[in-house]
Amino acid sequence: AQKITQTQPGMFVQEKEAVTLDCTYDTSDQSYGLFWYKQPSSGEMIFLIYQGSYDEQNATEGRYSLNFQKARKSANLVISASQLGDSAMYFCAMRPNFYNQGGKLIFGQGTELSVKP
């Protein structure tokens, strides 16, 4: 079964420090995509970063990087130099191969990050 697990319901981080949000996934597919989204209290789901299952290098986008460990089936999000505006819910998601569930985007339960001044 395809599944995403985020084991940290809530986290705190001091402003300007780095934080790692955990994500593990379960799939039997060889080809899949991994995504992280940020959802502020306003509700909009904001795309942050993408990692393909065949990508050898970890994805980076500005202050966001994805620590991809394929053998462990983990895709942790690292936010460097946290800012107050980073306070939000963060969702890890996986898109399996089309031939498995039609390529449906599967979301984890989310981690609520609070950045302290």
Added chain:
Amino acid sequence: ETGVTQTPRHLVMGMTNKKSLKCEQHLGHNAMYWYKQSAKKPLELMFVYSLEERVENNSVPSRFSPECPNSSHLFLHLHTLQPEDSALYLCASSQDWWDHTDTQYFGPGTRLTVL
């Protein structure tokens, strides 16, 4: 306007009302999606449209009726809803619905309350 827009942002309706949610994407994408996000639950995919054709319907009750008149617009028609349908309804779009490398971009959502 850029990205994905949704109207209204907030909606309160009675169980006997009929209302519609609107979504518009300005990204030139071929696929559009409706998701439901209830409190304390992961996002649930409701419908997928590709080039105005419905390609997925995830056992959604018939009181939710989607419509996709063209690849830029998506509607969700609501009628005789139940209080448990109160949720955040998110619209998304992407280039190709079948591609696992394809990123979905979301709108701001409509927060629906059913009284």
